[in-house]
Amino acid sequence: MTDYLQLAQEIKAWGREAGFADLRITDVDLRHVEAGFEAWLAAGYHGEMAYMAAHGNKRSRPDELVPGTIRVISVRMNYLPENIPDDWRRIEQQHAADTAVISIYARGRDYHKVLRSRLQQLAERIQARIGDFGYRVFTDSAPVMEVALAEKAGLGWKGKHTLLLNREAGSMFFLGEILVDIPLPVDAPMRNHCGQCTSCIEVCPTKAIIAPYEVDARRCISYLTIELHGAIPVELRPLIGNRVYGCDDCQLFCPWNKFAQRASVDDFDVRNGLDSASMISLFAWTEAEFLRNLEGSPIRRIGHERWLRNLAVGLGNAALSLHGDAGLVGALNQRLDHSSAMVREHVQWALAQHGISA
Ligand code: SF4
Ligand code: SF4
Incomplete structure (x- = not known):
C-alpha cells in the first residue's frame, strides 16, 4: 500500500x-x-x-x-x-533609447x-x-x-x-x-501580500492593468509584440517604447522582485547579447540569420516578419530622444521595400516619427 x-x-x-x-x-x-x-x-x-x-x-x-x-x-x-548583476532591476529600467528591450x-x-x-x-x-x-x-x-x-x-x-x-x-x-490520478495530500494556499501597493498598475506603459487583478491583454505589450499577428494599433505604438519582445515593467517595479532569484540551470543565460543588443543590429538580421541566431529561443515563434514589425516600432519610438538619427533612419530605409506590407507600413510609420515621409 x-x-x-x-x-x-x-x-x-x-x-x-x-x-x-x-x-x-x-x-x-x-x-x-x-x-x-x-x-x-x-x-x-x-x-x-x-x-x-x-x-x-x-x-x-x-x-x-x-x-x-x-x-x-x-x-x-x-x-x-x-550572471545577471545584483542591481538588475535598476539596469532594466534604464535601457538606452536605441537598445532593444x-x-x-x-x-x-x-x-x-x-x-x-x-x-x-x-x-x-x-x-x-x-x-x-x-x-x-x-x-x-x-x-x-x-x-x-x-x-x-x-x-x-x-x-x-x-x-x-x-x-x-x-x-x-x-x-x-x-x-x-494519484491521491496525494494537498498543500495550503499562501496569503496575498499585495496590500495597498499599486506600483504595477501605475507603471504599466499602456495602462493594460485596467483594475487590480484584471489585464486587458489587447493593451498589454507582451500581447502586442508576441501574440498579435497583424498590425500593432497605431495609438498604442508610441507607448511601447523600445520593448520589442514582451514587457517586464509590471514586474520590474514590483517591490517583491527584490527577492527574485537566479536560475539554478544555465538554460536561461543570455544568448546573442539579447540583454543589450542595438535595435539597428537586430533589424539588420535576414530571415535566415533570425532563424539561425534564435535557434532554440522562444522568440523564434513570432517569425521574422513580426520581429521586424516590433523593431520598426521601437526604431520609430527612438525618435523621441534620437530624432532623425542617421543610423536609425538608415536602418529603416533599408526595409522600406520589404516584401511584407505589414513591415512596410510599420517602417513608414517609424520614419514618420523621425519627420520623414516615405
Ligand atoms: S507586461 Fe507591460 S504592458 Fe503588460 S501589463 Fe505588465 S507592464 Fe503592462
Ligand atoms: S507591484 Fe507587485 S506587490 Fe504591488 S500590487 Fe503589483 S503585484 Fe502586488
Whole structure:
C-alpha cells in the first residue's frame, strides 16, 4: 500500500533535484475562478487569443481536460540568468533609447522545452517508484489555468498584475504542472501580500492593468509584440517604447522582485547579447540569420516578419530622444521595400516619427 504522504515528500525532493525552486500539490477544484474568467472572455480582453476561449470549462476543470485527474503537481522554476548583476532591476529600467528591450525570460533557451523535459523526467521517476499511473505534463499550455492552480497549491499569490508572485522569489519564474490520478495530500494556499501597493498598475506603459487583478491583454505589450499577428494599433505604438519582445515593467517595479532569484540551470543565460543588443543590429538580421541566431529561443515563434514589425516600432519610438538619427533612419530605409506590407507600413510609420515621409 502506497504511503502518499511519504510519496509527496519524495516528489518534492525530486522536484528540487530536477531544478525546480518549489513544488506543491493541489486538487482540481477551480470553480472559484470560473465566473471571473468567463467575464474576462466576454469582455473580449483576450483579443486575438482564440485559444483562450477554445477549451470551455476544461480550462478550469483539469479532470475534464485529462479524465481521471484528481491532483495537480504545480512547480515553479526561477529564470533570472545566473550572471545577471545584483542591481538588475535598476539596469532594466534604464535601457538606452536605441537598445532593444527583450523580456528577461526570453533571452535564453525556450523555457517550454526546459520545463517540459524536466516535468516528464519527474513523472517517470514517480512511475519508477509506484508503477503505472495516469499523468500529463503542461507548461504555459492554453488549456490549463496555471496561475490559479499554482496559487491554490501555495506557490505564491496572484498579484494585481495577474502574475504569480512569492515573498521569497518575486515573480521571475516559470510555472509548469503534472496532472495526476494519484491521491496525494494537498498543500495550503499562501496569503496575498499585495496590500495597498499599486506600483504595477501605475507603471504599466499602456495602462493594460485596467483594475487590480484584471489585464486587458489587447493593451498589454507582451500581447502586442508576441501574440498579435497583424498590425500593432497605431495609438498604442508610441507607448511601447523600445520593448520589442514582451514587457517586464509590471514586474520590474514590483517591490517583491527584490527577492527574485537566479536560475539554478544555465538554460536561461543570455544568448546573442539579447540583454543589450542595438535595435539597428537586430533589424539588420535576414530571415535566415533570425532563424539561425534564435535557434532554440522562444522568440523564434513570432517569425521574422513580426520581429521586424516590433523593431520598426521601437526604431520609430527612438525618435523621441534620437530624432532623425542617421543610423536609425538608415536602418529603416533599408526595409522600406520589404516584401511584407505589414513591415512596410510599420517602417513608414517609424520614419514618420523621425519627420520623414516615405
Ligand atoms: S507586461 Fe507591460 S504592458 Fe503588460 S501589463 Fe505588465 S507592464 Fe503592462
Ligand atoms: S507591484 Fe504591488 S500590487 Fe503589483 S503585484 Fe507587485 S506587490 Fe502586488
